[in-house]
Amino acid sequence: MNAAPQRLEHSLTDKGYVPVYAAGVIEQPWADYSSTDHRVWAQLYDRQRKLLVGRASDEFLVAQEQMGMTPDRIPRFDELNERLWRATRWQLVAVEGLLPELAFFEHLAAREFPVTWWIRKPEQLDYLAEPDLFHDLFGHVPLLMNPVFANYMRAYGLGGVKATGVGDWALQHLARLYWYTVEFGLIRNRDGELRIYGSGILSSKGESLHCLESAAPNRIGFDLERVMRTRYRIDSYQKTYFVIDSFEQLFEATRPDFRPLYARIHDAPSYAAGAVLPGDDVIQRGTGEGWLADGDV
Ligand code: PHE
Ligand code: FE
Known part of the structure; x- marks a missing residue:
């Protein structure tokens, strides 16, 4: 109607x-x-x-x-x-x-x-x-x-x-930030336990269990540039979840003007959805079990 x-x-x-x-x-x-x-x-x-x-x-x-x-x-x-x-x-x-x-x-x-x-x-x-x-x-x-x-x-x-x-390429970086925070973000509480705050997880029974309990995905500490350069999956559970410690941390990390950052990462290569990189704050490294090899956006 x-x-x-x-x-x-x-x-x-x-x-x-x-x-x-x-x-x-x-x-x-x-x-x-x-x-x-x-x-x-x-x-x-x-x-x-x-x-x-x-x-x-x-x-x-x-x-x-x-x-x-x-x-x-x-x-x-x-x-x-x-x-x-x-x-x-x-x-x-x-x-x-x-x-x-x-x-x-x-x-x-x-x-x-x-x-x-x-x-x-x-x-x-x-x-x-x-x-x-x-x-x-x-x-x-x-x-x-x-x-x-x-x-x-x-x-x-x-x-x-x-x-x-700025351009479509800047929007792509910004969309990744939304995806890995608002839609699929995890937060670590004061007891060091991981909790869900991303709405794509909160509205999904399967992913609510998967994101916390499966050994397959990576769980990596939030880093703005890392997130903006990371491709994501729209057709399956996420291969990587980025973890914040508080909403204050997220707000502060994203407060600066992004235009210099966009310019800097414009020509930089993007990372695969399941990649683990040398500088990562790895909370848990995924086994990658059941991952499909193609389809990162
Ligand atoms: N500081 C960002 C900018 O200059 C604005 C922003 C804040 C974008 C929070 C995303 C999330 O574009
Ligand atoms: Fe949504």
């Missing part, structure tokens, strides 16, 4: 970066969700919440509860938005699906997270090729309650707008 696209204006006063209009934003068609849609949400929510206790970062689990997401029905964005606004001044906006890159960056820069409004079908509980409501809402949105992570996401959006003016 298609709701009429709705253009949103932003006031200059409460948002630093102001897109002319928010591309692709619609009203969440909440009344149109079927009982099957609500049941799919409930099943996925219960399954992941159980699995993620002791596996997801505590920041994520706490934030999700503070937001008031529950399994009984698909959350209403307007209700979540009240809490999110109070916590970090972020807002969710409903979209039909993936947005053009620049539009996506502009949303983040304006503290808006685009959430796909529709949810997968019952036969797609374990895997779906494109982001749906469960991935976006369950996986991405809770950490926007966390002030440091929320600031990182906004900085990423501003950085994306800036990189768009």
Whole structure:
């Protein structure tokens, strides 16, 4: 079903970066969700919440509860938005699906997270090729309650707008940073245990187990340039997970202007998704068991 696209204006006063209009934003068609849609949400929510206790970062689990997401029905964005606004001044906006890159960056820069409004079908509980409501809402949105992570996401959006003016090759480096942090990042807590904060993992039962418990993947300490030069897999579990110690560390490491870095690594070779390099802070070296030899992006 298609709701009429709705253009949103932003006031200059409460948002630093102001897109002319928010591309692709619609009203969440909440009344149109079927009982099957609500049941799919409930099943996925219960399954992941159980699995993620002791596996997801505590920041994520706490934030999700503070937001008031529950399994009984698909959350209403307007209700979540009240809490999110109070916590970090972020807002969710409903979209039909993936947005053009620049539009996506502009949303983040304006503290808006685009959430796909529709949810997968019952036969797609374990895997779906494109982001749906469960991935976006369950996986991405809770950490926007966390002030440091929320600031990182906004900085990423501003950085994306800036990189768009540099060139496609700069965007490729920036996309790798997003992939290895926002989508597939691990964090080490104070007890030295690895926990999940990447939304691509948080919304996947298989990868939630794989990323922490399998011997196959590498787990390597986060390094900005290393991450930006590392290709990734879109068709399988990751061969390498990069580990941060805190969201503050991530925010600080990415604070400097990237333009000199882009220029420096422009002609540098990229690394294979499963590579382990001499300078790496290797937390765990993967066995590589079951890896396919081709297909790094
Ligand atoms: N400091 C980055 C730049 O100059 C902006 C950024 C922050 C990008 C965080 C990504 C993540 O482009
Ligand atoms: Fe995602």
